[in-house]
Amino acid sequence: MRPVAALIAAAGLGCIDDVGFFDPQVGEPIAVRCSDDDSDPGEDVSFAEDLLPLFRGDLGPESCTCHFPGSTNPIGIDQSGLDLSSLDSLLAGGANSGGQIVVRGSPCTSILWQKVSPGPPFGARMPFGGPFLSDAQIQSIADWISEGARE
DSSP: OOHHHHHHHHHHTTOBOTTSOBOOSOSSOHHHHOOOSOSOTTSOOOIIIIIHHHHHTTTOSOOOGGGSTTSSOOHHHHHHOOOOSSHHHHHHOOTTOTTOSOOTTOGGGOHHHHHHSSSOSSSOOSSTTSOOOOHHHHHHHHHHHHTTOOO
């Protein structure tokens, strides 16, 4: 089948969403589920105290250690260049983030939030292969970004 014909056939079968991405997960588009608002304005989220332990793997099996130097398998750093070990390295992004890894004040447009959430707009959900972050952990990342992504 020709590539154009295959795309038309896939679109007819519902394999292409309204923005043209193949999405293997079924559910609401990510833009519908996202809010840039802080879910608990009275509670500040800290990179050093709340997110770094999560990324480093201190809080359980759901972690982002593939993007952490010195881990047993830093494949995430090797492949994407994304290092989650410090605020500066996280904000610098990876090879393909285009400065959008964290958009301060907007988790909805931040690649970090998109990639840990169900149904990311591109690539695989992270942490790759799971276990995935809990809804509360994902919300903490969103709140941190909403609050300005500070230390």
